[in-house]
Amino acid sequence: IDLSVDLGFGKVLPNPLMTASGCAANGAELHRFFDVSELGAFVTKSVMADPRSGRGTPRMAETPSGMLNSIGLQGPGIAAFVDTDLPWLASVGARVLPSIAGSSSTEFAHVAATLRASRAFEAVVGVEVNISCPNVANRGLVFACDPGASAKVIALVREQLPRDVPIFAKLSPDVTDITSIAAACVKAGADGLTxxxxxxxxxxxxxxxxxHLGGITGGLSGPAIRPVAVRAIWQVRQAMAEGRIPVVPIIGVGGVRTGRDALELVAAGASAVQVGTATFNDPTAPVRVLHELTDLLVEKGYRRFSDVVGAAHGSP
Ligand code: DOR
Structure with a gap:
């Protein structure tokens, strides 16, 4: 079976499985359990301009259906990231999709420009632009809830990076109409959506x-949000099919624990799938899901992964 995924601009990944941002900081933790270069791409924790300690504790809560976090974008800052984390990922052969964040559009641009100047930049297969963090005094959600603010960030980041490095806008489910935010991002230069x-x-x-949480509110992840992810991916894919949004690849993420869960997001329209919260119970979850998805596609008689992307929409 041909599992390859074309992200655009000649960036072809060997398979569609990725880590989800934030669930493994720079990859070293997961590399103890499996070879991170086996994944289609490794998505890092969102990195901002300066080192940040994030919100107060407690910052995690478990519920029967999923996990809440109010981390608040803790991280080393972009200088340390390009100095240490990115070169390490490059050294183990990972294809890297760094996630970047900012509290203003100029901060996003600065982070993207610093990334671009990194000596390990050749390991970067794309950049995820996190405009949707729910845990930074509402700043993140301010971007993702406002088509104009989202478009401004995307356009500025696009300018900082070489044309052959695709950028993916990461969207929030906490909006009334996700298709209008998706349209604004793609029209501003996003080459894909997460x-x-x-x-x-x-x-x-x-x-x-x-x-319970130090940050009072938090972001819910895990099985509870899978139907929300499926719905969002379906709606945006449908809007693309109807010509309301230019066609770009969608990376699906939300509550994937098994190969069958991954297939659900793919059938809705995702060209790649990220695994996040499931790694807390099973650190090998991203590669396990890859193997389960492969077996499932073979069992169903598919020869190419790309044939199943959006399959639940029926033939056009
Ligand atoms: O749930 C989330 N938590 N989403 C983000 O985008 C960032 C993260 C955090 O650091 O709070």
């Missing part, structure tokens, strides 16, 4: 009678 970031949620500690 759907979805976490869903804004909250947990209350009923012993303390207080919000």
């Amino acid at each position: 759907m979805i970031n976490t869903l804004l949620g909250m947990v209350i500690d009923t012993d303390l009678m207080r919000p």
